[in-house]
Amino acid sequence: MAHRALDEALDSLEGIREQPAWRSFSEVLQRRLAQPIPRGPQPLEEVYRELLEVVLPYSLGNRHPRFWGWVNGTGTPLAVIAELLAAALNANVGGRDHAAGFVEERVVEWWRELMGFPLGTGGLLVSGASMANLVGLAAARNAQAGWDVRRLGLRGGSFRMIFYASAEAHASVRRALELLGIGHGCLRLIRTGEDFRIDLAALESAIRQDHVRGDRPACVVGTAGTTNTGAVDDLAGLAAICRAERLWLHVDGAFGALAVLSPSLRPLLAGLEAADSLAFDLHKWMYLPYGVGCVLARREGDLRSAFSLVPEYLEKMPRGVATGANHFSDLGPELSRGFRALKVWMALKVHGVEKHARLIEQNVAQAQYLAQRVESSPDLELLAPVSLNVVCFRFAADLPEEELSALNREILMRLQESGVAVPSGTVIRGRYALRAAVTNHRSRREDFDVLVEEVVRIGRELVG
Numbered sequence: 073m074a075h076r077a078l079d080e081a082l083d084s085l086e087g088i089r090e091q092p093a094w095r096s097f098s099e100v101l102q103r104r105l106a107q108p109i110p111r112g113p114q115p116l117e118e119v120y121r122e123l124l125e126v127v128l129p130y131s132l133g134n135r136h137p138r139f140w141g142w143v144n145g146t147g148t149p150l151a152v153i154a155e156l157l158a159a160a161l162n163a164n165v166g167g168r169d170h171a172a173g174f175v176e177e178r179v180v181e182w183w184r185e186l187m188g189f190p191l192g193t194g195g196l197l198v199s200g201a202s203m204a205n206l207v208g209l210a211a212a213r214n215a216q217a218g219w220d221v222r223r224l225g226l227r228g229g230s231f232r233m234i235f236y237a238s239a240e241a242h243a244s245v246r247r248a249l250e251l252l253g254i255g256h257g258c259l260r261l262i263r264t265g266e267d268f269r270i271d272l273a274a275l276e277s278a279i280r281q282d283h284v285r286g287d288r289p290a291c292v293v294g295t296a297g298t299t300n301t302g303a304v305d306d307l308a309g310l311a312a313i314c315r316a317e318r319l320w321l322h323v324d325g326a327f328g329a330l331a332v333l334s335p336s337l338r339p340l341l342a343g344l345e346a347a348d349s350l351a352f353d354l355h356k357w358m359y360l361p362y363g364v365g366c367v368l369a370r371r372e373g374d375l376r377s378a379f380s381l382v383p384e385y386l387e388k389m390p391r392g393v394a395t396g397a398n399h400f401s402d403l404g405p406e407l408s409r410g411f412r413a414l415k416v417w418m419a420l421k422v423h424g425v426e427k428h429a430r431l432i433e434q435n436v437a438q439a440q441y442l443a444q445r446v447e448s449s450p451d452l453e454l455l456a457p458v459s460l461n462v463v464c465f466r467f468a469a470d471l472p473e474e475e476l477s478a479l480n481r482e483i484l485m486r487l488q489e490s491g492v493a494v495p496s497g498t499v500i501r502g503r504y505a506l507r508a509a510v511t512n513h514r515s516r517r518e519d520f521d522v523l524v525e526e527v528v529r530i531g532r533e534l535v536g
């Protein structure tokens with residue numbers, strides 16, 4: 073049964089281009105899943121057949137070469153092997169002395185070096201960039217408070233800590249600050265320029281105003297690759313402001329930070345290496361299956377002092393299983409942790425950094441190509457500059473703004489329902505945009521031709 077499932081899983085990847093990019097999970101199918109609790113056993117064969125019929129064909133579609141919605145990774149056959157082995161091993165990488173912990177340590181060390189962070193940096197793998205942002209901002213909060221936040225909570229101080237990010241920052245930053253008790257009332261969303269990067273003068277002025285008000289500026293969150301447009305904040309500029317103002321610099325580089333792998337794209341990210349903490353995903357632009365991200369903190373001690381808690385049942389011993397190495401549970405909020413490092417380790421070893429860099433460059437070139445096709449089409453309009461791998465555009469017609477937004481929403485839904493391609497949508501400066509975020513190693517140039525042609529075809533049909 074396992075052999076058959078493996079064969080069919082790999083076949084499903086091999087044939088993915090011939091499948092629709094998405095099919096709706098109909099109400100009929102939903103009803104089929106609404107079954108009572110299985111009290112007794114059922115033959116594996118039968119359950120497997122049900123999976124083949126009811127579950128596996130109705131995926132989100134992010135493995136497909138024409139899926140560019142939100143920011144989704146594609147997954148690789150190599151990672152299927154890694155996940156199979158990791159599940160068979162069932163390692164708990166919370167701590168203690170076993171090889172899996174050393175593999176994660178190595179993976180984090182590789183990323184430390186790739187991201188240009190110094191020795192002494194600490195880090196760990198987490199479920200994704202939302203969690204990585206939470207961990208990095210928890211370290212920032214505790215280090216910047218100046219009192220013992222773990223003992224006293226936020227009431228231990230006589231001032232409010234203020235965090236700053238651009239208006240284009242990801243919602244997970246706000247949610248992290250809500251969870252950390254900071255509250256989003258203490259998050260200043262700074263306006264961006266024409267290029268959708270944070271306006272440094274506006275940031276400096278907001279910091280000054282908070283000082284005057286008696287609040288305490290604590291941390292700036294820079295974004296390397298915004299979700300809406302892929303813009304990269306001026307990280308060197310942010311680092312300089314943070315140094316001068318003694319603020320913590322956290323960078324959310326969920327997908328954009330991966331561009332450091334490419335020598336030609338790296339200059340875009342200058343200043344990244346100066347961050348106090350950095351969050352990035354490996355399930356987006358490293359094409360690995362969910363869920364894996366990484367958080368780095370420039371001084372490992374900042375993570376340790378935010379999270380380490382060693383009750384007697386977790387006491388470390390000089391010898392035996394419970395030695396002192398690899399206790400990732402001291403650096404983050406989770407105790408039991410899966411072996412998510414294995415797929416990262418295998419991908420880096422089998423494919424190498426350079427192939428990942430070439431794929432990232434290929435995606436950036438594809439985004440540029442799509443932007444050119446949009447600009448050369450009289451029916452289409454580019455809505456934001458393309459600095460990395462995200463393209464925002466719309467079908468343009470001589471209609472009032474509101475009708476144009478409704479028209480483009482309709483184009484998007486029809487396109488997705490057709491299964492031909494899956495971009496997503498967003499709103500750029502009040503205008504509804506079709507948005508393609510290219511983190512897909514299966515896309516070919518002609519896939520973007522199909523997208524352009526279909527948007528134009530559907531748009532003309534609707535207008536006509």
Ligand SMILES: *Cc1c(COP(=O)(O)O)cnc(C)c1O
Binds near residue numbers: 200299325326
């Ligand atoms: C996707 C994304 C996140 C959230 O990452 P998850 O892996 O979905 O938790 C945070 N920031 C940015 C810029 C993102 O694109």
